[in-house]
Amino acid sequence: MKLQLALDLVDCQGAKAILSEVHDLIDIVEIGTPFLLKEGVRAITEIKSAYPSLEVLADVKIMDGGDYEARLVYNAGADIVTVLGAAASVTIQNVVKAARACRKQVLVDMIAVEPIEQRVMQIDQFDVDYICVHTGTDVQAQGKGPLDELQCVSAIVRNARIAVAGGINQETLPPILSYRPEIVIVGGAITAKADKRQAVLAIKEVMA
Numbered sequence: 001m002k003l004q005l006a007l008d009l010v011d012c013q014g015a016k017a018i019l020s021e022v023h024d025l026i027d028i029v030e031i032g033t034p035f036l037l038k039e040g041v042r043a044i045t046e047i048k049s050a051y052p053s054l055e056v057l058a059d060v061k062i063m064d065g066g067d068y069e070a071r072l073v074y075n076a077g078a079d080i081v082t083v084l085g086a087a088a089s090v091t092i093q094n095v096v097k098a099a100r101a102c103r104k105q106v107l108v109d110m111i112a113v114e115p116i117e118q119r120v121m122q123i124d125q126f127d128v129d130y131i132c133v134h135t136g137t138d139v140q141a142q143g144k145g146p147l148d149e150l151q152c153v154s155a156i157v158r159n160a161r162i163a164v165a166g167g168i169n170q171e172t173l174p175p176i177l178s179y180r181p182e183i184v185i186v187g188g189a190i191t192a193k194a195d196k197r198q199a200v201l202a203i204k205e206v207m208a
């Protein structure tokens with residue numbers, strides 16, 4: 001099981017400051033969507049150059065132009081690229097082709113896909129590396145989390161590995177772990193804390 005740290009509301013300087021505190025404790029660093037919108041793909045290159053031993057996931061949330069956008073991001077240094085489960089199947093399949101050509105990986109973000117079951121079963125046939133159950137920040141604000149969808153998706157996925165994201169913290173993590181996701185994605189529960197290293201250590205203690 002891997003811990004992915006999502007860096008969303010940062011710039012390159014802020015991201016490097018956080019990583020200087022916790023880089024040795026995490027497995028994957030996510031260049032979050034707001035971070036990418038703010039800094040562009042150069043953020044991927046800067047972070048990968050600074051921390052080459054970390055896997056870098058670029059949360060570009062590809063919705064179209066699967067081959068072009070995936071290659072753009074892989075060439076910037078990303079190890080994993082995200083594509084939306086809401087995108088056309090051909091878009092997801094084009095991202096997978098680009099990933100295999102670049103010897104990189106694909107995570108399909110199921111954010112806001114309803115009903116999720118049938119679409120997950122379709123996508124699980126596309127040779128994607130990860131399928132991510134994800135409760136977006138706007139839906140989190142309505143008091144919702146990823147647990148119910150994770151229970152459903154864990155029961156039907158046969159090929160892809162499972163990732164989970166959406167407001168995960170020390171308190172909400174234990175029931176999530178019972179479904180043994182391959183990647184646990186945590187953002188605000190770490191980055192909003194004054195002592196980020198202690199926050200990561202607390203999360204890892206629950207994961208152990």
Ligand SMILES: O=C([C@H](O)CO)[C@H](O)[C@H](O)COP(=O)(O)O
Nearest residue numbers: 006033165166167168186187188
């Ligand atoms: O992908 C994310 C969201 O859509 C904002 O871009 C976050 O990185 C993801 O939800 C993890 O962050 P937290 O929900 O703060 O743990």
